[in-house]
Amino acid sequence: MAEELKLFRTWSSPFALRVVHALKIKGLEYETIFEDLSSKSASLLQYNPVNKKVPVLVHNGKAICESLVILEYIDETWKQCPLLPRDPYEKAKARFWAKFGDEKLFSSIGNVLISQGKEQEEAIAAAVQNLKLIEEQLQEKKFFGGETIGYLDIAFGWTANLISILEEIMDLKLVDEEKFPVLSAWMHNFSDDPVIKQCWPPRDKLVVKFQAMRESHLKTVLSQ
Amino acid sequence: MAPEKELVKLIGFWASPFVLSVRWALKLKGIEYEYQEENLLKKSPLLLQYNPVYKKVPVLLHNGKPLLESLFIIEYIDETWKHNPLLPQDPFERAKSRFWAKFAHEKCIGPMIKAFFKIGEEQEKCVKEACEHLKILESGLEEGKRFFGGETIGFVDIAVAWMGCWARIVEEVLNVKLIDEEKMPRLIAWFKNVVEVPMLKECMPPTQKLLEHNIRFRKLLVAAAERHQSSPLTGP
Numbered sequence: 334m335a336e337e338l339k340l341f342r343t344w345s346s347p348f349a350l351r352v353v354h355a356l357k358i359k360g361l362e363y364e365t366i367f368e369d370l371s372s373k374s375a376s377l378l379q380y381n382p383v384n385k386k387v388p389v390l391v392h393n394g395k396a397i398c399e400s401l402v403i404l405e406y407i408d409e410t411w412k413q414c415p416l417l418p419r420d421p422y423e424k425a426k427a428r429f430w431a432k433f434g435d436e437k438l439f440s441s442i443g444n445v446l447i448s449q450g451k452e453q454e455e456a457i458a459a460a461v462q463n464l465k466l467i468e469e470q471l472q473e474k475k476f477f478g479g480e481t482i483g484y485l486d487i488a489f490g491w492t493a494n495l496i497s498i499l500e501e502i503m504d505l506k507l508v509d510e511e512k513f514p515v516l517s518a519w520m521h522n523f524s525d526d527p528v529i530k531q532c533w534p535p536r537d538k539l540v541v542k543f544q545a546m547r548e549s550h551l552k553t554v555l556s557q
Numbered sequence: 558m559a560p561e562k563e564l565v566k567l568i569g570f571w572a573s574p575f576v577l578s579v580r581w582a583l584k585l586k587g588i589e590y591e592y593q594e595e596n597l598l599k600k601s602p603l604l605l606q607y608n609p610v611y612k613k614v615p616v617l618l619h620n621g622k623p624l625l626e627s628l629f630i631i632e633y634i635d636e637t638w639k640h641n642p643l644l645p646q647d648p649f650e651r652a653k654s655r656f657w658a659k660f661a662h663e664k665c666i667g668p669m670i671k672a673f674f675k676i677g678e679e680q681e682k683c684v685k686e687a688c689e690h691l692k693i694l695e696s697g698l699e700e701g702k703r704f705f706g707g708e709t710i711g712f713v714d715i716a717v718a719w720m721g722c723w724a725r726i727v728e729e730v731l732n733v734k735l736i737d738e739e740k741m742p743r744l745i746a747w748f749k750n751v752v753e754v755p756m757l758k759e760c761m762p763p764t765q766k767l768l769e770h771n772i773r774f775r776k777l778l779v780a781a782a783e784r785h786q787s788s789p790l791t792g793p
Contacts, residue, residue, distance in 0.1 A: 383693055392649070395649050397649070397652045397656070399656055405651070405652065406648050406649070409651065421637050422624070422633065424636070
C-alpha cells in the first residue's frame with residue numbers, strides 16, 4: 334500500500350524544518366503543504382484543531398503534531414537511519430536537552446533580538462550561558478548524536494541557521510569561534526551536511542523577516 | 558537469571574505532583590526504590606549536583622545515573638522495565654499520548670502554577686487560559702474509556718490526572734474557578750477514575766496537609782511581593 338505522507342509547514346518555521354530534516358534523513362517521500370499562518374487552511378485546522386500550528390505530519394490520514402513528538406513518531410515508524418539513541422538513559426538525556434533548547438535557549442536568543450541597550454546586554458549574557466550548557470553536551474563528538482546527525486542535532490538545528498542571521502542583523506557575535514570552539518564546529522558540520530544544506534530556507538528572506546520582527550518589537554517598546 | 562540489584566533512588570518533595578507521577582510509575586511497575594525528601598528551601602548538594610540546570614525535583618537516580626523531568630523519567634522507567642507497559646506499542650498512539658501529556662503540562666498545569674504566583678489581572682489571565690485549555694484537554698479524552706488509553710492505566714493518566722486534585726487546591730487558595738463540573742464532566746470523571754485506583758490513591762499526600770502547605774506558600778509569595786518592588790507576583 335502506498336504511504337500517504339503530508340507535511341504542513343511554513344517556509345520559515347524552524348520547528349517545521351526539523352521534520353523536513355528528519356524525513357530527508359530517513360529518505361522518505363512526502364507532499365509539502367505551505368501554510369500562510371495569517372490565513373490558515375481548513376485542512377490545517379482540521380488536522381491540528383488544538384494548537385492550529387505547524388508543523389503537522391499526516392501519515393495515512395492520521396495527524397501528528399508538535400515537532401519533537403513528530404520526530405519520535407518518524408523514528409519509531411521508519412527504522413532506517415535511527416535518530417534517537419537506543420539506550421534509554423541517552424534517550425532521556427536527549428529529550429531533556431531538546432526541551433531545554435525549546436524552553437530556555439529559544440526564548441533567550443529571541444530576547445536578544447527584541448531588545449537593545451542594557452536590556453540586550455543582559456539578554457546576551459543569559460543566551461551565552463545557555464549556549465555554554467548546550468556546548469557542554471557535545472563534548473568531543475562531531476554531532477550530538479555521535480558520528481551521524483541525530484534527534485538532538487535536528488532539535489538544535491535552528492541555532493546553526495538562525496543565530497548567524499541574528500548576528501548579522503544586530504552586528505554582534507553570540508557564538509564566537511574562540512569562546513565556542515566546539516559549538517562553532519558543530520554548526521559548520523551540521524550546516525554543511527548535504528541533506529541539511531538543501532533544506533535551508535532562503536537566507537535573504539530570513540534576514541528581512543527577522544529585521545522586521547526586531548524593528549516592530551522595538552517600536553512597540555518605544556511607544557509604551 | 559536473577560536481575561542484578563538495581564539501585565533506584567527518587568529525590569522528591571512530598572507536595573510535588575510531578576514527584577507523585579513518578580512514584581505512581583514506580584508503583585505500577587513494582588520497582589523498589591529509596592526515597593530522599595528534599596527541603597526545597599535548603600536544597601541538598603545531591604539535588605544541585607544531579608540537576609544543576611533547573612535544581613528541581615523529581616530526580617530519579619538509576620544506578621547512579623540521573624533522570625530529570627517527570628515526563629521523561631516516566632518514559633525512561635517504561636523503556637527500562639518493560640513489564641506492565643505504560644505507553645502503547647503503536648507509534649501513532651504513542652505520539653498521541655506524548656502530545657496530550659505535553660499539552661496538559663504546558664497549557665493547563667503551566668498557567669495554573671503561574672496563577673499561583675500572580676495577583677489581579679495577571680492572575681485572571683492565567684486562570685482563563687487554564688480553563689480554556691482544560692476544556693481542550695477534555696476533547697482529547699475518548700468517550701466511554703475509563704482511562705486515557707482504555708481499560709488499563711497508562712502514561713497520560715499518571716502524568717496528568719493528578720491535576721484534578723491540585724486544581725481544587727488552587728481554586729481554594731486563590732478563590733478562583735478552574736474546573737467547571739457542568740462544562741467538563743468527562744474530564745472530572747477521568748481524574749476520578751485515575752486517583753481512585755487503590756495503588757495510586759495510597760501514594761497521594763493528604764489533601765488537608767496539601768491545602769495548608771499551599772496556603773502557607775501563597776502567603777509567602779504575597780508577603781515577598783509586598784516587601785519588594787519587583788517580584789513574580791507583580792511583574793508581567
